[in-house]
Amino acid sequence: MKFGSSFCTLNVGGRRFPFSVELMKHLPLSRLSRLYRCVSESELLELCDDYDRDRNEFFFDRHSEAFSFIMLYLQHGKLRFVPHMCELSFYNEMLYWGLESADLQLCCQRRLDERLSDCFVHFFPEEEPQDPEEPPDHWLEKMRRTFEEPTSSVAAQILASVSVLFVLISMVMLCASTLPEWKAETLDEHRIIEAVCIGWFTAECIVRFIVSRDKCEFVRRPLNIIDLLAITPYYISVTATVLTGENSQLQRAGVTLRVLRIMRIFWVIKLARHFLGLQTLGLTLRRCYREMVMLLVFIFVAMAIFSALAQLLEGGNQDYTSIPAASWWVIISMTTVGYGDMYPVTMAGRVLGGVCVVSGIVLLALPITFIYHSFVQCYHELKMRSARCIRSSSTDFID
Numbered sequence: 001m002k003f004g005s006s007f008c009t010l011n012v013g014g015r016r017f018p019f020s021v022e023l024m025k026h027l028p029l030s031r032l033s034r035l036y037r038c039v040s041e042s043e044l045l046e047l048c049d050d051y052d053r054d055r056n057e058f059f060f061d062r063h064s065e066a067f068s069f070i071m072l073y074l075q076h077g078k079l080r081f082v083p084h085m086c087e088l089s090f091y092n093e094m095l096y097w098g099l100e101s102a103d104l105q106l107c108c109q110r111r112l113d114e115r116l117s118d119c120f121v122h123f124f125p126e127e128e129p130q131d132p133e134e135p136p137d138h139w140l141e142k143m144r145r146t147f148e149e150p151t152s153s154v155a156a157q158i159l160a161s162v163s164v165l166f167v168l169i170s171m172v173m174l175c176a177s178t179l180p181e182w183k184a185e186t187l188d189e190h191r192i193i194e195a196v197c198i199g200w201f202t203a204e205c206i207v208r209f210i211v212s213r214d215k216c217e218f219v220r221r222p223l224n225i226i227d228l229l230a231i232t233p234y235y236i237s238v239t240a241t242v243l244t245g246e247n248s249q250l251q252r253a254g255v256t257l258r259v260l261r262i263m264r265i266f267w268v269i270k271l272a273r274h275f276l277g278l279q280t281l282g283l284t285l286r287r288c289y290r291e292m293v294m295l296l297v298f299i300f301v302a303m304a305i306f307s308a309l310a311q312l313l314e315g316g317n318q319d320y321t322s323i324p325a326a327s328w329w330v331i332i333s334m335t336t337v338g339y340g341d342m343y344p345v346t347m348a349g350r351v352l353g354g355v356c357v358v359s360g361i362v363l364l365a366l367p368i369t370f371i372y373h374s375f376v377q378c379y380h381e382l383k384m385r386s387a388r389c390i391r392s393s394s395t396d397f398i399d
Contacts, residue, residue, distance in 0.1 A: 009057040013064030016057075017071065027074060030098030066093040079103050087115045102287055113373035143211040147204070163204060164271065170197040171268055198234045205231065222282070276382055283378040284371065291367040291374075298363040299334065306330045306356045313348045320344075334360025 008024065010017040010032075024032050031047055035058065038044045044051050050059035060067075065082055070093070073079035079099070081090050091101065091112055101112055146153060150160035173193050205227050212218040219225075271278060285292065307326035314320035319342040320329070329342040333356045344350050 007056070009055065011057055011059045012062050012067040013060070015064035015068070017067070029070070031096065032098075062096060063089070063093050066090050067097070070094070070097055070099065073103065078105055079108070080105050081108050081111065087112050100287075102290075106290065110370060113370060113377065140211050143207070144213065147208045147211065163200075166197050166200045167268065167271055169193065173197075194234070198231060201227065201231050276379070279382055280375060280379045283382065284375045287378065288371045288374045291370050295364070295367045298366070299331070302334060302356075302359055302363060303327050303330045306352065306359075309352055310344065310349060313346060313352055314344050317345055317349075330356060333357050335364070336360065
């Protein structure tokens with residue numbers, strides 16, 4: 001966008017916020033960054049409510065106090081709810097400007113999770129506007145939806161079913177290839193089936209890359225990275241076989257190649273494209289990374305304390321010869337697994353073991369509530385998004 005000057009004004013709910021154009025370009029708010037990239041006034045009006053060319057002023061009919069708190073977050077790095085404002089209303093403002101719940105402080109995240117769980121409300125960020133030069137029924141867009149959205153059409157559902165079938169076949173063959181009786185008798189058949197599965201995965205990945213809107217964004221997506229990790233080892237192992245020979249010393253050593261072959265277990269993660277539960281798990285882990293880090297910190301601190309005490313109290317026990325050795329006993333005790341391969345024999349050690357088990361139950365349970373609420377929220381968001389996609393596809397089909 002060629003602005004009228006080096007400065008512009010955002011009028012949010014009647015309150016003016018002056019910005020330099022360069023600062024507006026680098027703000028971590030997707031709506032403003034998209035506003036900067038606009039090349040015509042019609043595109044501007046899709047992102048703001050009005051535009052005054054003479055004063056270079058953009059009008060937004062949004063909550064001014066909420067936007068001022070968002071600006072404080074951009075300056076100081078801490079985002080909290082506006083006092084006396086509904087959490088859901090403020091969250092709606094966050095989504096409008098391009099922020100997520102992960103940007104909130106931990107205490108506010110808990111409040112938002114509880115409110116969302118109680119009210120059973122779902123929010124969705126506004127989708128990126130389509131390129132005005134590209135009509136919505138363009139064949140590339142149809143191909144993209146067919147490969148990326150399994151519920152978008154009948155062809156997409158058939159394609160997804162075939163992809164799931166190939167994943168299941170490849171996993172069965174991978175497991176069967178480790179059986180001793182299969183290695184000699186069905187080696188050729190296994191190679192043919194494996195090549196067919198890899199060919200399908202490769203063709204699918206290439207087509208999805210060609211029809212993708214943003215090639216850089218496509219490469220950065222976690223599921224696409226997993227696809228690459230699942231496909232690449234096959235071609236590396238085939239290349240090594242061709243260059244060194246099937247019975248070469250490198251093949252007999254085979255440690256690296258066996259690692260590459262076993263990496264094909266990533267194929268099973270490809271099912272996340274077609275199953276809502278796996279998508280929910282991945283989205284929950286991404287949103288709850290702070291809680292997961294907090295859980296790991298709890299476990300690490302407890303392991304350090306209890307392993308040191310166990311090594312001190314069980315010094316005569318050969319299983320507790322060092323703190324790292326005692327750490328194994330601590331972790332299986334805190335998680336209540338209890339293999340029984342290590343156990344204290346002194347009275348003080350048994351008391352310590354009881355305290356360790358109880359502490360593990362308490363520490364592991366602390367972040368679970370937040371992770372559970374986030375999982376429920378993510379599940380309903382993805383479910384509603386899938387239902388919305390199905391309704392949109394049905395409308396397109398009727399039209």
